[in-house]
Amino acid sequence: MSQGRSTIETDVLVVGFGAAGACAAIEASDEGSEVLIIDRFGGGGATALSGGVVYAGGGTRQQEQAGVEDTHEAMYKYLRRETDNVISADTLGEFCRESPRMLEWLEEQGVPFDSSLCPYKTSYPNNDYYLYYSGSEQAFTEVATPAPRGHRTYGKGTSGRLFFDKLAESVQRRGIEVLTQTTAQQLVTDETGRVVGVKCRALRRGRVHRVLNRWSAKPFLYVPKVGRMMHKVVEWLEHRRSAKTITIMARKGVILAAGGFVNNRHMMRQHAPRHRGGLPLGTPGDNGSGINMGAAVGGATAHMDRISVWRFLTPPSAMLDGLLVDRNGQRICDETRYGAAIGDAIIRNGGKAWLVIDDVLIEEAKEQLKEQTLWFQKLQVWYLLLTRKRGTPGIDAQALEATMKELDDVKPLYPPYSLIDMSIRPTIGFPAPMLTLGGLVVDEKTGGVKRANGSVIPGLYAAGRNAVGICSNSYVSGLSLADCVFSGRRAGRNASAQL
Structure with a gap:
């Protein structure tokens, strides 16, 4: 050795x-x-x-098999807006042009992908679907024609x-x-x-060292304090x-x-x-x-x-018809944005946010739980539904009414309302992952x-x-x-x- x-x-x-x-x-x-x-x-x-998801587009084999039309120009225009010039136009252009070939290269290494297209907006598809809208493409239609570019590795669970x-x-x-x-x-x-x-x-x-590190990996991810305590032994061994x-x-x-x-x-x-x-x-x-x-x-x-920092409203997709607001009853951001964009907006708002929904959306969400979620998503949604508060306590009622009236054409909500706490806070029931x-x-x-x-x-x-x-x-x-x-x-x- x-x-x-x-x-x-x-x-x-x-x-x-x-x-x-x-x-x-x-x-x-x-x-x-x-x-x-x-x-x-x-x-x-x-x-x-x-989750084993690779962002790729511009006409991948999986997109073509799913009947999705996409170009590297459309992918470039969207990512230019999304990434906000973090890299040069030339480098981003190369990334988009080479995207289909990148996915082929991964397949050559043995990584499997699939063309089953998810028909609804989600943070992560269930085991029936492996191609989906994984970003904020549908919120930027004025920039470029949206296309699903999330290519999930073909395997059950988080892959x-x-x-x-x-x-x-x-x-x-x-x-x-x-x-x-x-x-x-x-x-x-x-x-x-x-x-x-x-x-x-x-x-x-x-x-x-190898065994203890493996045992501490999951607690380190889900219950960091417990994971850190277990990992102290790993560090001592090193x-x-x-x-x-x-x-x-x-x-x-x-x-x-x-x-x-x-x-x-x-x-x-x-x-x-x-x-x-x-x-x-x-x-x-x-x-x-x-x-x-x-x-x-x-x-x-x-x-x-x-x-x-990720704060996902979906699945279930019915949640997208809710209204994300702050204490002052003001809308925080477009609810169709990707969870990281929503998380950023909540952080800028002091880490606090609430989703206003009505009884119709609650029933739709319960029905969609059967088809749209993996086990861990199901647990989180039930946690949110069980901890919701009836009415809109703590929210400026007059300002909220004005916000809802302004958005009535696109987000009709009917009393009685409920509030779901979407704030960024340490909780096992509804964690906000960050990297x-x-x-x-x-x-x-x-x-x-x-x-x-x-x-x-x-x-x-x-x-x-x-x-x-x-x-x-x-x-x-x-x-x-x-x-x-x-x-x-x-x-x-x-x-x-x-x-």
């Missing part, structure tokens, strides 16, 4: 084994480089916890684990070595400032004397793909103090280590305050990490949520995984090209 040596050499070293790291490694290997991947745990990261497993199998088929339970601690640079390797800590006997320090030298380049920082409480307080009450969507590995290592050698960061979007600034042609003066740090690349990318300003479902594939392949291809 490579862990038996104190120094290891390879062409390209990938730090982090999620979607971005796997795609980077595959691409670098296919370009002829020797590749080594390291991961603090067993691989998968936040990718394996995700992120299947998405990652197929990429991991592709990595294995290429003979790429993966060192698990190996924590990157510091980048190694030469006298010119070029990044030439990484210092790591590797566990010699990691069975207990610092025992049995852990060995190794240095991995990379002849061509190091690619940072170690995830975001949603589970670094200090960084969250520093960069995003308003985002309290959300549920961190990630693993203990989403602690900002990759971003911090890059910054330590001069890498610039951006959009570190951009946190995507970080900012990271290291990269050259959009190569994925090379840039300094504050715009120059590129030789030998260092970043991808996925370690880097500023397509979704770093505004997130819609599937855009982060799509960006992981896009940026990971870019970094792998260009790192491999170095002499």
Whole structure:
């Protein structure tokens, strides 16, 4: 085993084994480089916890089979509005033009997709549907003709684990070595400032570490306090004397793909103090280590305050006919927007919001529960319906009446009314998942990490949520995984090209 040596050499070293790291490694290997991947745990990261949705369009095979007409121009116009110039027009245009081919590439790696089109608006489709409107396309019809672009990996339940497993199998088929339970601690640079390797800590006997980390993963996601307590033992094991320090030298380049920082409480307080009450969507590995290592050698960061907090009104789709208001009875935002946009609007409103519905919508929602929800969605909807309040207590009645009258043509609601609390607050019954979007600034042609003066740090690349990318300003479902594939392949291809 490579862990038996104190120094290891390879062409390209990938730090982090999620979607971005796997795609980077595959691409670098296919370009002829020797590749080594390291991961603090067993691989998968936040990718394996995700819904396995890839945002793709412009005429994918699945869209065509479903009878959906889409063009890369329409996809570009929508994303230009949605992402608000976070990347250059050229890069976004390339992403949209190459989108159908990106999905084909994923299929070549073994990731399955399907063309069954969801007939209603939802945050995540049930097991009957795998193509759906995963963003705010229907709210921006004046910008571009909307099209469903959420391509969910074809598998039951939340299919992120299947998405990652197929990429991991592709990595294995290429003979790429993966060192698990190996924590990157510091980048190694030469006298010119070029990044030439990484210092790591590797566990010699990691069975207990592996088991405890697996046991703490779900509590860490759903009940963070319990997960953090369980994970303290995992961290203790990582610092025992049995852990060995190794240095991995990379002849061509190091690619940072170690995830975001949603589970670094200090960084969250520093960069995003308003985002309290959300549920961190990630693993203990989403602690900002990759971003911090890059910054330590001069890498610039951006959009570190951009946190995507999700507050979904659907499923069931009947909820979209409700009215989302603040204490003053004012409408907060278009209810058809994606859950991240709704979450942003609620955060800007101090984290408070209520959905006004009537008895007709309540009955429709109950009927739709049977067909439109997976088990965890069903539990959340029942929680909301059971905790709703009759009437509109605490809301400015006169202002609410004026708001409802103004929207009567598009949102007719009839008394008696009920209020559902949609505020961002810590609750098991109705959590608000959140993830970080900012990271290291990269050259959009190569994925090379840039300094504050715009120059590129030789030998260092970043991808996925370690880097500023397509979704770093505004997130819609599937855009982060799509960006992981896009940026990971870019970094792998260009790192491999170095002499």
